Amino acid sequence: MARWAAGTPERLQKAALELFATRGFEQTTAAEIAEAVGLTERTFFRHFSEKREVLFHGQQALVEACRAGVAQAQPDASPMEVVAAALRAVGAFFTEERRPFSRARQAVIDQNPQLQERERHKLANLAAEIAAGLRDRGVGEVTAALAAECGMAVFAVAFGQWLRDDARSFAEITADVLAELHRLTAAPLPQG
Amino acid sequence: MARWAAGTPERLQKAALELFATRGFEQTTAAEIAEAVGLTERTFFRHFSEKREVLFHGQQALVEACRAGVAQAQPDASPMEVVAAALRAVGAFFTEERRPFSRARQAVIDQNPQLQERERHKLANLAAEIAAGLRDRGVGEVTAALAAECGMAVFAVAFGQWLRDDARSFAEITADVLAELHRLTAAPLPQG
DNA sequence: TAGGTGATGACAGCGGCTGACATCATCGCT
């Protein structure tokens, strides 16, 4: 057990989410979030490098799930198979219990461009992670980047669907969106 | 002709690019940029909503080229054909004369996460623009979003190549990357 | 020449974020 009250980042995140939801992101100061859990502004910034980061705490697990998914793909898998493996692994992160929190969090993010920007940034990092994994497997630079970016595209679309559709799991939705991607690009381009 | 010295945003951008390149983005204050062209910090922020925006001045033309590309696509074009049309239109923006500037600008952006974040944000806006155009054509929500995001993926990869490869035009590279996308997704997934 | 318009300057102020130093609770060791 910790010396100090454990879960400080989590408590800050919870308080921040509530304050952002009621007052809005910009109308909430870091000092107010800290005060809500009995801490000071300075301490807030010791736990989070930026005010926005308080909403992204815990996402490291997602990155690692993604990395693991890439690592576990068959050695002879094609780039898109590796990407699919990464997406399946990511499905383990977005469990059913997580959905309410994700929804509340997304509602806040949808209200603020700065937060959307941050979320995109995290997504891009995820893509870079996958691309690096692909390059390690000997996939060419351009192919790796493209496949990873497409994986990001699928993820972004699937995640949005997952938040809306209570009836389907993240894995199901992702599989559908991946299939849709293959359908979309099935016909060759006339001017290709 | 204007009442005041014309091209103030352009002059600020030029000064900013030079200062960012030598000192770095964070080590350069908005006041310094303004002072470099004989203006005050306050005036800088009248031209640019944020310090970062000084590097994105002029990109509205890109958005409009993109929009025009979508509009000019054949009425019966498939989603990916529309995306390809948008990418071709965007090629008109990245002319040969623009390459040196783009390269210098990118070198600065590559050095700073905040700027990378901003660039991704702009790219996402572009994708949203294309997606909206697709929806206007009756393409379903999910398909539109996915196709647009894939277009963004192709653009991101192609742009990187364009900066590196002096010998090829943006249009050529984009066509290649689009072809690569179709190659990547040609084989159906085993678990699809 | 007078008045309108719009870019700029000057100033005050908030909030995000950081560095530096002090404090204090807990842990491990004796």
Next chain:
DNA sequence: AGCGATGATGTCAGCCGCTGTCATCACCTA
């Protein structure tokens, strides 16, 4: 029990990004 090490927190000062407000000044129009 006592003691030093460790690490989270508090306190304070300060820079910078960014904004509101009002004054100023250049230029245009009549």
